[in-house]
Amino acid sequence: MQFAARVVKWAARAADDVRVPRLRTLALLVVLAVALVGLRAPLGAPPVAPPRAAAAPPVALAEARDPDVDGARARAAERRRRAADRRAEARRLRRSRSVRGALRRAWLARAISRRRYESLRHMWWRANRDVRRLSGTRRAELAAVLGMAERLARARILTVGRLDAVFLTIRRNRELWTGRPLPRPGARMTFGGDPVVFEYYSGRGLAIQPLASFGRANALAAQCLRRSSRYRCRPRALRRLLRRMVALGSERGGFLAWEYLVPFGGGAPPWISAMTQATGAQALARGRRALGDRRFARAARRALGAFDRSPPLGVAVRSRHGVRYAMYSFARRLRIYNGELQALIGLRDVARILHSRRAQRLYLRGEPLARRSVRALDTGAWSLYSEGGAESTLGYHRLVAGFLDGLCSRTGRRTYCAGGRRLARYVREPPRVRVRSAPKLRARRRTAITLELSKISDVTLQVRDRRGRIELSRGLRLPRGRHRVAWVPTLVGRHTVRVVAVGPAGRRTVVGQTLNAESPRSRRARAKAKERAKAKAKERAKAKAGEKRRPAGY
Numbered sequence: 001m002q003f004a005a006r007v008v009k010w011a012a013r014a015a016d017d018v019r020v021p022r023l024r025t026l027a028l029l030v031v032l033a034v035a036l037v038g039l040r041a042p043l044g045a046p047p048v049a050p051p052r053a054a055a056a057p058p059v060a061l062a063e064a065r066d067p068d069v070d071g072a073r074a075r076a077a078e079r080r081r082r083a084a085d086r087r088a089e090a091r092r093l094r095r096s097r098s099v100r101g102a103l104r105r106a107w108l109a110r111a112i113s114r115r116r117y118e119s120l121r122h123m124w125w126r127a128n129r130d131v132r133r134l135s136g137t138r139r140a141e142l143a144a145v146l147g148m149a150e151r152l153a154r155a156r157i158l159t160v161g162r163l164d165a166v167f168l169t170i171r172r173n174r175e176l177w178t179g180r181p182l183p184r185p186g187a188r189m190t191f192g193g194d195p196v197v198f199e200y201y202s203g204r205g206l207a208i209q210p211l212a213s214f215g216r217a218n219a220l221a222a223q224c225l226r227r228s229s230r231y232r233c234r235p236r237a238l239r240r241l242l243r244r245m246v247a248l249g250s251e252r253g254g255f256l257a258w259e260y261l262v263p264f265g266g267g268a269p270p271w272i273s274a275m276t277q278a279t280g281a282q283a284l285a286r287g288r289r290a291l292g293d294r295r296f297a298r299a300a301r302r303a304l305g306a307f308d309r310s311p312p313l314g315v316a317v318r319s320r321h322g323v324r325y326a327m328y329s330f331a332r333r334l335r336i337y338n339g340e341l342q343a344l345i346g347l348r349d350v351a352r353i354l355h356s357r358r359a360q361r362l363y364l365r366g367e368p369l370a371r372r373s374v375r376a377l378d379t380g381a382w383s384l385y386s387e388g389g390a391e392s393t394l395g396y397h398r399l400v401a402g403f404l405d406g407l408c409s410r411t412g413r414r415t416y417c418a419g420g421r422r423l424a425r426y427v428r429e430p431p432r433v434r435v436r437s438a439p440k441l442r443a444r445r446r447t448a449i450t451l452e453l454s455k456i457s458d459v460t461l462q463v464r465d466r467r468g469r470i471e472l473s474r475g476l477r478l479p480r481g482r483h484r485v486a487w488v489p490t491l492v493g494r495h496t497v498r499v500v501a502v503g504p505a506g507r508r509t510v511v512g513q514t515l516n517a518e519s520p521r522s523r524r525a526r527a528k529a530k531e532r533a534k535a536k537a538k539e540r541a542k543a544k545a546g547e548k549r550r551p552a553g554y
Helices: 002-017 021-040 058-065 067-093 099-108 114-133 136-154 160-179 210-225 235-248 274-291 294-308 337-354 357-376 394-411 414-428 523-549
Strands: 188-191 194-201 205-208 250-252 255-257 316-319 322-325 433-437 447-453 457-464 470-478 481-487 493-502 508-518
Touching (some): 099 114, 099 136, 114 160, 136 160, 136 205, 160 235, 210 274, 235 294, 255 294, 274 337, 294 337, 322 357, 357 414, 394 414, 433 493, 447 457, 447 493, 470 481
Antiparallel strands (some): 188 194, 194 205, 433 447, 447 481, 493 508
16 A cells, blocks of 8 residues: 555656646556556565466455454364363263262253352352351251262262252251251241242251142142132242242153152152152142143143152052052152052142143052052051051141042042041040059069050059059050050059040040059968969869870760
């Protein structure tokens, strides 16, 4: 450009020097032609054209000399190199057994964003820093939760689908143990505007309680479906809770599962429950009807996969009488009656609300065995919590009675209706008590009082001698059945026994009995009695032997 400008200036001066107008015009034209040739030719290029063999197309030359094209190629090469490095690092991290390795593996697989990766890594660092600063119970509880995450990573099951639930648990435990008062064991709580329910397990920290969270969702959905002025529908609260629970679910064997991340009953996390899966699907189906959101229906159908898989992955346990759905995926032989009944109620509601054939099929597979369990859980005076186990507490007794009533209203079957009525009647009935003792009592000799109870009761046993003094006083909590209480009468004569039994619902029974204690015998008298007993036993043995030796027809 500078060369062309110089040529134009020189041409203008030359034209001014020419005095003839025609020559001046000719000079200007020549100068302009030279200037145009100079503008089109590249600066510094040799005047001789290159050989044809070395010539390149004009477009290729332009691209080769364009700095933007060179930069794009360099950036593309850099992206390819970084992608190769990420793949190589991801292959190395497949063998990683640490939480940090699991986080970086998720980021390299582009399952989480860079911002999310940095946030989770920083949260893990802060929790480990705080556990070193704490002491006592707070340190033990937070360390237990961090140990849970480390065990998942060590087993290589800290997958992308579990990151949200695991790190939400770590976050809530850090908030509790570093800045809140100590809770009582079994306490349930929420944090701020987050509707997810947490439960405190002593020695194991806080854990997400999916069953309680879905119970709250069912209550919110019922308020919207009853259409009564007594109940206020809160659609925003219901939608937020269901969305949070769907986000906290994890992929487990191809289905959506709400896993428990706390050790319980000998089972190591993560484990699932048929009761929780069915209640979750039930709440999502009701949310679909109340809110009209189809995403909740899809999530409910995805949760049904747990009822097609066997433990420990799923909850379907097959037997000769049918299929039942286990309360705990780690204990396939344990039968908890209230959990199995609620699982069937949830499946039937999903089948009815969503018109799901799969849910209907799963319900029909488990219903025959549930009908057989109605008699098995009934003791005649109370209900059993589990098969061959202890009796239910008052809360669980009323819960299983409510589940039987729910199945009665849904199916109309006589087995469920009659069972629910019997359990409701047991709450109103006091326990039946029977007192027995040895036929002969001797003063200053050890004996026992036998109690027979019809149901679990709080028992107070008192024995008074003939002077009215208390010789024996016991307060016991005894299950149904026969029990023996040791006792040594101190005085000869009449003794009064009084038994007060209070059932789980507060109904009480009072039973009294009078016993007579004879004077103790001396050693010599006891020895003679033993000799007489031995002689009688020998005579009986001889008589039996003689009868055997008699000939036939004698």
